[in-house]
Amino acid sequence: MSAAGRLADPAEVRAHLLAAAAAGESITYSELLNQLGHAFSRPKMRALCKVLGAVDRDGAERGEPELAVLVVRQSDGMPGQGWWVDGGASSHNYAGPWEGPLARRLIDNLQRQAFDYWRHRS
Template identity: 75%
Template sequence: MDADRAGLLADPAEVRAILVASASAGEPITYSETLALLGHHFTRPKMRALCKVLAYVDDNAEELGEPELAVLVVRQSDGLPGQGWWIGGAKKHGFTGLWEGPKAKRLINKLQRQAFDYWRTRG
């Protein structure tokens, strides 16, 4: 991944590897778990910094024709991505509903399944 990584919390390749492993296992991963694997304690600023890396990882996946991976990173409280994902992700998928609740969960489950199915045989 050739990118100016200045200011990024972690190497996008390392984050991608964590997410591919999560997808291969068929399990989402929390922000806290992801940060811990990267050697950080959970804080809101670290979570926001992680979101920048996740956006980079997803842009790269799109270029490669792969399903998005950032959708696998979820809040521990409800199993849904945080605001950072919804701002771009909801629009990208034509979703105009609330960022929580049954409709949001259906969209996230669908997108996560795409990643799980894709990486189950490749990861």
């Protein structure tokens, strides 16, 4: 499959996220794009974010914890703006700041759920 195809393929993106979850690790946008055959760019990151939403919607239908929360900024290890405004935070009834201890606690909890769930299923 071409690099463009891997970026647009939810199953391909999901496979990389499942590997990260099973390893108990977050993954940066840049790392994930690189694994999919792309250099980091804002347009590629936006395209990836759309696919991350599809991955989480499909997983939610199966009762799985979300995976998009594992994709983080290199600078601070937190999800980017898209996660916060496109339903990630609101789906957990969180309306607080995107940075700081409250945000960190939410992200740590959600990531731990994914790590615990997938560590036993890989």
